[in-house]
Amino acid sequence: MRGIVKAFGAVEALRGADLTLGVAEVLGLVGDNAAGKSTLMKILTGVHRPDAGEIVFEGRAVAFHSPRDSRALGIEMIYQNLALAPNLDVVGNVFLGRERTKRVLPRVMEWLDERRMDAETRKILDRLKIRMDSVRAPVARLSGGQQQAVAIARAVSFNARVVVMDEPTASLAVKEVGKVLALVSELRAKQVSVILISHRLQDVFTVADRVMVLRGGRGALDTRIGDTTMDEVVKYIVGADTGGLSHLASGR
Incomplete structure (x- = not known):
């Protein structure tokens, strides 16, 4: 700059x-x-x-x-308030706004591909050496440091x-x-x-x-x-x- x-x-x-x-x-x-x-x-x-x-x-x-x-x-920014959705779990926050989907009926219906998002979230966390008891725990239940880790994982998931x-x-x-x-x-x-x-x-x-x-x-x-x-x-x-x-x- x-x-x-x-x-x-x-x-x-x-x-x-x-x-x-x-x-x-x-x-x-x-x-x-x-x-x-x-x-x-x-x-x-x-x-x-x-x-x-x-x-x-x-x-x-x-x-x-x-x-x-x-x-x-x-280029990703993690704001001080983290901009996380507290009622969603770790997976939901990592993929918020860009959820993975799969077609159930061609050209008619799509469902969330929970299995794929779960696997990709675990892969990102492993890559960053982040330890989570469960990727399905609501973010509101996590400590401040764990929430910061979720925000970092989300940024990395965008190929930051x-x-x-x-x-x-x-x-x-x-x-x-x-x-x-x-x-x-x-x-x-x-x-x-x-x-x-x-x-x-x-x-x-x-x-x-x-x-x-x-x-x-x-x-x-x-x-x-x-x-x-x-x-x-x-x-x-x-x-x-x-x-x-x-x-x-x-x-x-």
Whole structure:
């Protein structure tokens, strides 16, 4: 993404933001609540259109007019609320809106192919090393970490090549945070690129290859994780010296 500009009325959300992402790379995208992170990702996923700038995907310029356009290229976003149907089971959520069917009477009637969807769901979960007691359990009964896993499985089922995750560990218990971060690593191992939006810098430093700081709608820092520290990232987030502010690095 190059020189992305986006305004909502008199408010400039993005002022020439750039973002690069490599194959099988995890990028931690951080910044305060008005930095422009969500707007930039909504442009990447076709929810918003930029006022200026361009998106280049695998060497060619692309334009997204809707999320369907970005999804066609394998770009998926998992929002913080996960957008799951709590009363449906794991299989129903993975295939929601694109259910597999089989013909009962040629050209007359189709039924849901439950057996096929069940098998494909189990295959996706196995591929990501996700353990579920039952793929037929209602999602509402699952823990927060398990629900996050279902959302990731659904994204992968669309043959995702880029997955954007918005605060995936924000509401999770400590024991489940590690499981979600392990899933991020597993996506990378499967050659899927991940953009991890998070206020929890310890999560970013645990799993990301690079970290990018947005501030005021522009990039303030873009560097390899091994070339920076949490204190330096906090400095760029707040735009000031980090003296006495290192507690922000933990997300507390």
